[in-house]
Every structure is written in C-alpha cells, then in structure tokens.
Amino acid sequence: MDIVDSPIKIEVRHWTLIAALLVAFYACYTLIEPYVGSIVLAFIVSLLCAPLHGWIQKKIPNRANTAAALSCTLLTFIIIIPLAFVFAAILNQSLRFFTDSYAWFSSGGAKVILDSPQVTYVIDLVNTLPIDPISAQEIAQNAASTLSKFSGQMLGLSSKFVGDITGVFINFLLMLFVLFFLLRDHEKIIQTLRHVIPLSRSQEDTLLDEVEKVAKSAVLGSFLTALAQGILGGFAMWLAGFPGLFWGTMMAFASFIPVVGTTLIWLPSAIYLFLIGDWQWALFLVIWGAVVVGSVDNLLRPLLMQGNSGMNTLLIFFSLLGGLHAFGLMGLIYGPIVFSVTLVLFHMYEIEFHQFLDKQDNS
Structure with missing residues (x-):
C-alpha cells in the first residue's frame, strides 16, 4: 500500500495545511489590523453603491478599471464636498456657542439662574441635609470655572479635530483604494470565496446573502436612524x-x-430653559425629544434592521450593545454580522443533522 495515499497520511497532511493556513491568516490579520476599519467600510460602501456602479458599467462595458475609478470619483464628490461645508459650519457654531455662553454666564447669566425660585428651593432643601452648606455664589464660581475649562477643552478639541483631518483624509484614501478593487473585482472575489468555502452552493448562497443583507441593514439601521x-x-x-x-x-x-x-442632549437643554423661565420651550423639548426623537430610535432602527436581517429586536439590541463595547463605533456593523452569521450557521447545522436531531427527539 502506498503510504502517501493512506487515509491517515492524507488526514495528517490536510490538518497540517489547515493549521498552516490559520497561522498565516492570523499573521496577515496582524499586519492589516490597523486598517480593518477602512477595509470593512469599503466593503459596506461597495454594497451600498452597487446600483450606481452597475449603471456605470452598463454605460461603459468591458472597461472595468474606468468604471470602478469613475464610481470612486463620483463617491468622493458626493461625500467629501457636502461634509466639508457641514463640518465647517458645525465647528463655527460650536465655537460661537461656547464663547457666547461663557460671556453670558460671566456677565450675570448665572445670577439669573441661581435667583430663580426653583434653584433657590433646591439650595435651601440641600442645606437642610447633614452636609456642608452651599451658597449660590459658590455654585456660580464653580460653574464659571467649569464652563471656562470646558470652553478651553472645546477649543483644544477643535484644534485637534483640524489636526486630525490629515489622518481622516488618509483613511478615506485607503478606503477608496480598497473600494476600487472591490468594485472592479467583485465577481472574482465572490467566485474565489465560493470556491474555497467547503460548503454546498446553496449554503454558500445563504451565508453570503445574509452577510450582505445584514451589512446593509446595519448601516441603514444605525446611520439612517x-x-x-x-x-x-x-x-x-x-x-x-x-x-x-x-x-x-x-x-x-x-x-x-x-x-x-x-x-x-435634549434633557439638559430642557432643564436649562426651565431654570431661566422658558418653561414652554422646556416642555416642548421634553415632549419632542421623548415622543418624536425617541420614537425614531424605537421604531426606525428595528424596522430597518429586522426587515433585512431576520433577527428579532432583542438580538438586534444585544448585537449593537456588544458590538459597541467590543469594537467601538464599527461594532454597530460587526455585532449584527457576527450574530446573523451565527444564526445562519445554526440553521445550517439543524438542516445538516436533522435526521440525528429528530432521532434524538424521538428517543
């Protein structure tokens, strides 16, 4: 008998190859780990802009490089130019708001709040407790000091934000670079994945379709909300x-x-308006925040995510919560994908071993 063709020799050879591949994959992951966010973002964007890229491909067939480059260029203009104006306006409004707030607070605004009946009542109530007494003047001094420090931190944060624009720009270019190849070689990548995944064609279709649907729904559910x-x-x-x-x-x-x-955001704003006497606008913010803004999170997010992923609201909640805890902001995408792939694999397990499972149920 030929030793090379013996079942034991083949099994050892296969497991050795799989182990070597796993080690190699881990080594590759450690190399690209700092850029995983940009790569995943490029993957999500490629799914979202697939209709636009498909339309461009129909207009210029047999020119894959040109079509992918044109899609990336259009995406750049669609995203970068509006965001540049929006961020400039946000930065301007934030600096003006905190500067004006500090000036108002220092020029007597604190006295207006501290002399209100509500605040006076709370201070008198606190002073009845067995703790060191507090005064309105002491609160005003501490608040002014805190606001001054916060304004300085905001200025520092704004400067840091401007300094980080270079890093954001580099990450965006990296995302575009990856996106170009994902758009150009989409079919080749899918065919390669189908070839190397040791599953049946129907199982591969189910798994890949679920990843695509959940990736889209995670973006729609989180970012549109x-x-x-x-x-x-x-x-x-x-x-x-x-x-x-x-x-x-x-x-x-x-x-x-x-x-x-x-x-x-809206609750402290409502409290501030109430303390300065604008109780009508304070009540408006509370009602609007709790009913209108809150209903968007309670209705729109589960609707967008559950409608595509097939996960119930409880699983969606824990996938988002756990994803944020484990991966940060990108966990809003990673978490639902991990949960949905697990559910698909569990469903495949039920189908693959249904005879054994049915036998166990009847035993």
Missing part, C-alpha cells in the same frame, strides 16, 4: 433658540449610545 434623530433633534433645538446644526450633530452622535441616546 442617527441622521433622522439629528435632523429632528436639531430642528427642535433651533426652534428653542440653540445652534441647530451643532446640537443636531451632537444628537446624531449621541444616538449611537445605548439606552440613554439623545436624552443626553
């Missing part, structure tokens, strides 16, 4: 007299925070 909450919240803040673009953007970012979300 944040956009909607930012627009609605910013509109309400503008009506109440605050810089709408800046605080709307802050609400959009706050919407990614589980449980509390945009409440971190």
Whole structure:
C-alpha cells in the first residue's frame, strides 16, 4: 500500500495545511489590523453603491478599471464636498456657542439662574441635609470655572479635530483604494470565496446573502436612524433658540449610545430653559425629544434592521450593545454580522443533522 495515499497520511497532511493556513491568516490579520476599519467600510460602501456602479458599467462595458475609478470619483464628490461645508459650519457654531455662553454666564447669566425660585428651593432643601452648606455664589464660581475649562477643552478639541483631518483624509484614501478593487473585482472575489468555502452552493448562497443583507441593514439601521434623530433633534433645538446644526450633530452622535441616546442632549437643554423661565420651550423639548426623537430610535432602527436581517429586536439590541463595547463605533456593523452569521450557521447545522436531531427527539 502506498503510504502517501493512506487515509491517515492524507488526514495528517490536510490538518497540517489547515493549521498552516490559520497561522498565516492570523499573521496577515496582524499586519492589516490597523486598517480593518477602512477595509470593512469599503466593503459596506461597495454594497451600498452597487446600483450606481452597475449603471456605470452598463454605460461603459468591458472597461472595468474606468468604471470602478469613475464610481470612486463620483463617491468622493458626493461625500467629501457636502461634509466639508457641514463640518465647517458645525465647528463655527460650536465655537460661537461656547464663547457666547461663557460671556453670558460671566456677565450675570448665572445670577439669573441661581435667583430663580426653583434653584433657590433646591439650595435651601440641600442645606437642610447633614452636609456642608452651599451658597449660590459658590455654585456660580464653580460653574464659571467649569464652563471656562470646558470652553478651553472645546477649543483644544477643535484644534485637534483640524489636526486630525490629515489622518481622516488618509483613511478615506485607503478606503477608496480598497473600494476600487472591490468594485472592479467583485465577481472574482465572490467566485474565489465560493470556491474555497467547503460548503454546498446553496449554503454558500445563504451565508453570503445574509452577510450582505445584514451589512446593509446595519448601516441603514444605525446611520439612517442617527441622521433622522439629528435632523429632528436639531430642528427642535433651533426652534428653542440653540445652534441647530451643532446640537443636531451632537444628537446624531449621541444616538449611537445605548439606552440613554439623545436624552443626553435634549434633557439638559430642557432643564436649562426651565431654570431661566422658558418653561414652554422646556416642555416642548421634553415632549419632542421623548415622543418624536425617541420614537425614531424605537421604531426606525428595528424596522430597518429586522426587515433585512431576520433577527428579532432583542438580538438586534444585544448585537449593537456588544458590538459597541467590543469594537467601538464599527461594532454597530460587526455585532449584527457576527450574530446573523451565527444564526445562519445554526440553521445550517439543524438542516445538516436533522435526521440525528429528530432521532434524538424521538428517543
């Protein structure tokens, strides 16, 4: 008997090759780990702009490089130019808001708040407790000091943001570079994945389709929800007299925070309005934030994500919460993908071993 063809020799050879591949994959991952975010983002963008790229390919057939380059160029103009104007306006509004707030606070604004009946009542109530007494003047001094430090931090943060533009630009170029090859070689990449995955064609279709659907739904569910909450919240803040673009953007970012979300923005604003006597606008912000902005997060996000991924609301919640904890902002994409792929693999397991499982149930 030929030793090379013996089952034991083949099995050892196969496992050795698989182990070597796993080590090689891990080594490759350590090399590209700093750029995984840009690569995953390019993958998501390639799925979202697939209709546009398909239309361009039909207009210029047999010119894959030109079509991919044109798609990336159009995407650059669609994203970069509007975002540049928006970020400039946000930066301008934020600096003006904190500068004006500090000037108002220092020129007597603190006295207006501290002399209000509500604040006076709270101070008197606190002073009845067995702790060191506090005074309105002490609160004003501490608040002014805190606001001054916060304004300085905002200025430093703005300077850091401007300094980080270079890094953001480099990451965007890297994303475009990866996106070019994903668009140009999409069919080759899919064929290669189908060839190397040791599953049946139907299982491969199920797995790849689920990853694509969940990746799209994660972007739609998270980022469109944040956009909607930012627009609605910013509109309400503008009506109440605050810089709408800046605080709307802050609400959009706050919407990614589980449980509390945009409440971190509109609730302190409502309390401030109540303390200065604008209780009508304070009540408006509370109602608008809880009913309108809150309903967007409770209805739109599960609707967009569950409609494509097949996961129920509980799994969506934990996939987003766990993804944010483990991977940061990109976890909003990673988390749902991990959960959905697990569910697909579990379904495949049920189908593959259904005879054994049925036998166990009947035993």
